[in-house]
Amino acid sequence: MSAVAERQIKSDAHKESFWRRNGQYLLLAPGVFWMLLFLVVPLIMMVYVSFWTQTTFAINSELTTKSWVTFFASETYFGALIRTLRIWLIVLALTFVIGYPTALFIGQFVRNKTVQTALLVTCVIPFWTSFLIRVLAWRPMLGKEGAINIVLQKFGLIAEPIEVLLFTELSVVIGMLQIYVVFMVGPIAFMLARIDESLLEAARDLGADAFTIFRKIIFPLSLPGVVVGAIFVSVMVLGEFATSAALSGRKVNLLGNIIVTQVGSLKWAFAAVIGVVLTAVMAIVITGLLRVVNLRKEL
Amino acid sequence: MMVMSGLEKSYDGRPAIADFSLDVQDDEYLTILGPSGSGKSTLLRLIAGLDRLDSGSITLNGEAITGKPSHLRGLGFVQQTYALFPHMSVRDNVSFGLRYRLVDPVQDEHEVARRCDAMLELVGLSGLGDRMVGQISGGQKQRVSLARTLVTEPKICLLDEPLGALDANLRERMTIELRHIRATLGVTFMHVTGNEAEALTMGDRLIVLDQGRAIQVDTPDRLFTRPATVAVAKLVNNYNILPGRVEGGGFQHGDSRLALPEPAQVAGYYVIRFDQVAIGGIGEEIASGMASMEAAFIASEFMGSRVIYFFRRPDGGVFEVERHLSRDDPEDYAQGETCALSWPLSQVLLYGGDGRLLDMPAAEGRLQ
Numbered sequence: 011m012s013a014v015a016e017r018q019i020k021s022d023a024h025k026e027s028f029w030r031r032n033g034q035y036l037l038l039a040p041g042v043f044w045m046l047l048f049l050v051v052p053l054i055m056m057v058y059v060s061f062w063t064q065t066t067f068a069i070n071s072e073l074t075t076k077s078w079v080t081f082f083a084s085e086t087y088f089g090a091l092i093r094t095l096r097i098w099l100i101v102l103a104l105t106f107v108i109g110y111p112t113a114l115f116i117g118q119f120v121r122n123k124t125v126q127t128a129l130l131v132t133c134v135i136p137f138w139t140s141f142l143i144r145v146l147a148w149r150p151m152l153g154k155e156g157a158i159n160i161v162l163q164k165f166g167l168i169a170e171p172i173e174v175l176l177f178t179e180l181s182v183v184i185g186m187l188q189i190y191v192v193f194m195v196g197p198i199a200f201m202l203a204r205i206d207e208s209l210l211e212a213a214r215d216l217g218a219d220a221f222t223i224f225r226k227i228i229f230p231l232s233l234p235g236v237v238v239g240a241i242f243v244s245v246m247v248l249g250e251f252a253t254s255a256a257l258s259g260r261k262v263n264l265l266g267n268i269i270v271t272q273v274g275s276l277k278w279a280f281a282a283v284i285g286v287v288l289t290a291v292m293a294i295v296i297t298g299l300l301r302v303v304n305l306r307k308e309l
Numbered sequence: 310m311m312v313m314s315g316l317e318k319s320y321d322g323r324p325a326i327a328d329f330s331l332d333v334q335d336d337e338y339l340t341i342l343g344p345s346g347s348g349k350s351t352l353l354r355l356i357a358g359l360d361r362l363d364s365g366s367i368t369l370n371g372e373a374i375t376g377k378p379s380h381l382r383g384l385g386f387v388q389q390t391y392a393l394f395p396h397m398s399v400r401d402n403v404s405f406g407l408r409y410r411l412v413d414p415v416q417d418e419h420e421v422a423r424r425c426d427a428m429l430e431l432v433g434l435s436g437l438g439d440r441m442v443g444q445i446s447g448g449q450k451q452r453v454s455l456a457r458t459l460v461t462e463p464k465i466c467l468l469d470e471p472l473g474a475l476d477a478n479l480r481e482r483m484t485i486e487l488r489h490i491r492a493t494l495g496v497t498f499m500h501v502t503g504n505e506a507e508a509l510t511m512g513d514r515l516i517v518l519d520q521g522r523a524i525q526v527d528t529p530d531r532l533f534t535r536p537a538t539v540a541v542a543k544l545v546n547n548y549n550i551l552p553g554r555v556e557g558g559g560f561q562h563g564d565s566r567l568a569l570p571e572p573a574q575v576a577g578y579y580v581i582r583f584d585q586v587a588i589g590g591i592g593e594e595i596a597s598g599m600a601s602m603e604a605a606f607i608a609s610e611f612m613g614s615r616v617i618y619f620f621r622r623p624d625g626g627v628f629e630v631e632r633h634l635s636r637d638d639p640e641d642y643a644q645g646e647t648c649a650l651s652w653p654l655s656q657v658l659l660y661g662g663d664g665r666l667l668d669m670p671a672a673e674g675r676l677q
Contacts, residue, residue: 211359212392212454214379216461217410226409230396 053289060282069278077279081287087268091287094264097179097254098247098295101186105243106236108187109194113235116195117202118228126203133192141189145256148185152176152257177259185253190246194239201235202228233303244295248288310335311356311465311497316365318348318355318521325351327521329365333465333499338491340512340529341501342544348521349501350389353467356499357386369464380411385463389470391454393442399453400425400438406461428460431490448479455487459494466491468500472507484510505546509533517541539578539664548658549586549628551579560659563624568600570654577662583631585656588618588640589649601651604628606642618642620650 063072081087116129136144151157152175159171174180205228213223251266260267265288272281316329325348333339343349354360356367358379366375374382393402403425407415415421429435432452437445442453451471458466471487472480484507491498502508508515509529517525517532517540525537536542539550553562553576560567560579567579595601604620607627616639620628630650632639642648659667 206390206392208388208390208392209394211379212386212388212457213394213405213409215357215359215384215386216406216457217380217383217412217414218405219380219411222409222411226405227394 056282056285056289059278060286062279062282064277064279067276069276077283080280081283086263087284090263090265090268091291093179093262094248094266094288095291097183097186097262097264098244100183101190101247102240102243104183104187105191105194106240109191109239110198110236112191113195113198113202113232114228117199117232118205123203126199130196130199133195136188136192142252142256144189145185145253148181148188148257149176152181152184176257177261179258179262181257182254182262185257186247186250189253190243193242193246194236197238197242198232198235201232205231237299237303240299241296244299245292248292248295310370312368313356314366316352316355316367317363318351318360319363324521326355329521329523331516331523331526333497335497336495337497338488338511338513339497339499339516340508340514341499341516341518342505342508343501343503343518344544345503347518349503349518350469351521352518353386353469353499353501356465357384357467358382359386383412383464385458385461385466387454387458387466387468387471389473391450391474393450393453393457395442397442398438399429399434399440399442399445402442402453403428403438403457403460405457410461424460428456431459431493432456433486448475448483451475451483455490459490459496462494463496465497465499468498470502471500472502472504480507487511505544509545517544519544535658535666536580537666539580539660542580542658542660547583547631548580549583551581551622551626552577553579562602563622565602565623567602568654569659570657575661576659576667578660578664580658580660581652581656583617583629584633586628586630586650586652588630588632588642589651591647591649593649595649595651598654599651600654600657601649602628603647604650606644606646606648608644609639609642611639620648 059069060077061073061075062077063070063074064077112133116126120126120129149156153159154171154173154176156176158175159168162168163171209227209231210223213227218226249266250264251270254262254264254267255270263271265284269281269284269288272278272284311333312331313333314330316326317324318326329352341349341352351360355362358374358377362375366373368374369383394405397405400422404421407421407424415424425438426435429438432455434449434452434456437449442450445453451474455468455471468487472483475483487498487500488511500508500511502511509532512529515525515527515529515532516523517537519540525532525541527535527537532541533545533547536545536548542548542550551560551562551567553560553567555561555569555576556566558569560569560576562579569576589601591603602622604622607619607621609619610617614635615631615633618630618632620630622628628650661667
């Protein structure tokens with residue numbers, strides 16, 4: 011056999027083994043293509059556009075940091091960032107405070123799997139109506155002449171209607187809480203339901219009382235659920251604009267609302283700045299939450 | 310000392326534990342043997358307070374603990390599944406009881422560490438304290454689980470099939486170690502198992518549980534040589550149990566008539582231990598004082614130091630013969646070959662139709 015032919019065979023073998031070795035990655039191709047086109051490219055574009063020059067009626071690709079300076083210098087815009095973070099923290103804390111006991115009940119005190127599932131399904135029943143309707147339904151509830159005020163007045167508990175209920179930060183928080191608390195309950199209940207009963211029996215047998223068992227066994231083992239729930243809630247609340255638009259009477263402007271307004275008035279560069287800021291905030295929050303527990307190990 | 314009297318527990322109307330009474334001494338190794346579903350795990354859970362008794366009472370050193378919650382009973386319970394806390398290191402697992410018990414917790418971390426280390430050394434896990442429980446083997450988990458319970462110095466340690474999940478080699482080593490650990494600490498062990506060999510080796514006393522009742526409480530050797538009922542004999546798994554009836558001075562089992570040790574008794578079961586039987590050719594003379602039966606050879610099983618021969622009884626059941634190779638050489642038989650099985654009459658145990666061992670005063674001394 012000639013050396014050339016031999017080389018040819020070798021390279022054929024090499025070619026074949028290359029496809030055999032890496033063929034499975036072809037499975038990823040559609041997904042990767044999709045994500046590149048509709049996630050990675052837009053993200054890069056967003057960062058790029060945030061440095062474009064914005065004039066009142068037009069935008070050109072001359073690079074400038076003017077939009078960035080405006081964002082951090084302006085009381086309105088930087089304030090919106092602070093407000094977004096504050097509302098996020100309040101909603102996150104309250105979803106945890108309300109969600110954890112609920113999840114604890116479903117995951118630990120309901121031992122029947124069917125009932126557990128039924129209760130979790132019950133938690134998502136509100137989702138059978140659309141998001142916007144659920145948000146808007148708070149208006150007749152919380153308004154000056156809304157259900158709560160009417161009932162309280164009928165019982166003579168208050169003389170004047172409580173005005174602070176609607177079109178304030180409070181109403182935004184109430185609305186978000188109702189929508190997002192279930193995202194906290196689900197993952198936590200799931201983790202709690204997975205805790206082996208024998209662990210709790212062992213702890214009890216070793217002399218620990220119920221509260222110690224909760225503190226040392228149940229809560230640490232449910233932490234992955236808390237983190238997953240917190241990530242869900244955080245990502246959704248940080249990007250929120252509909253609830254605050256509908257329930258704050260445009261008084262509570264979150265970063266999401268500002269993006270909507272800026273895009274509406276064709277201020278693309280400025281909207282991009284806020285988009286980058288929001289994405290960065292979410293990345294930091296998620297990274298921070300993942301630091302709390304090693305999800306890879308726990309799940 | 311723990312006194313249990315009249316313990317009753319049923320699930321959905323089915324009794325799991327029925328009329329169970331027992332005195333547990335200090336410093337003894339008690340094994341509870343029973344087939345699966347006999348209520349042995351339930352019994353431990355009732356004692357530990359993990360399940361509620363329907364009726365009956367338990368007193369520990371004179372103090373009634375029947376109504377006390379589990380964490381105030383001062384008993385240790387080693388779970389079958391080990392139940393180690395997965396988010397803690399071995400050391401934190403072992404220290405859990407000392408640190409967090411409601412009664413008399415150990416506040417001083419040095420003291421916790423000292424006792425934890427001493428216990429880890431006793432169970433042979435020195436140096437593994439900082440591993441997470443996911444990083445240790447099954448046998449080591451078993452030891453951690455044991456150490457975690459023993460370090461709290463329970464008055465009685467309940468072990469639920471502690472060796473069930475270990476492989477045979479490890480199981481054998483752990484039986485020796487468990488006895489050693491128990492003797493070192495002087496704590497009473499109540500060890501539940503479904504394995505008759507384990508129960509016989511481990512216990513100072515052995516309780517046989519069947520359908521929630523204690524059917525025999527005895528030392529292992531007495532329990533082995535004189536099972537109180539047919540059920541115990543079956544569980545000990547070393548006896549051929551031949552049903553039949555006494556007829557014309559012999560025991561009628563299927564078509565064969567077997568000689569009786571003592572004439573004219575009413576018996577429902579004729580029981581002979583595997584290793585008391587000799588295998589001979591057909592037509593060989595049977596010595597006096599021996600009984601014999603013909604059976605067809607099925608197969609043999611080589612067990613290392615002994616061989617088990619399986620024969621087909623005339624009534625279709627299986628008859629087992631055990632031959633220790635230290636006493637006899639193994640022999641081969643052709644499949645289907647009919648042999649004469651014989652055994653000394655002095656070794657025969659007779660049980661009544663209700664399954665109880667018939668009182669044979671003469672039998673006491675002559676059994677080996």
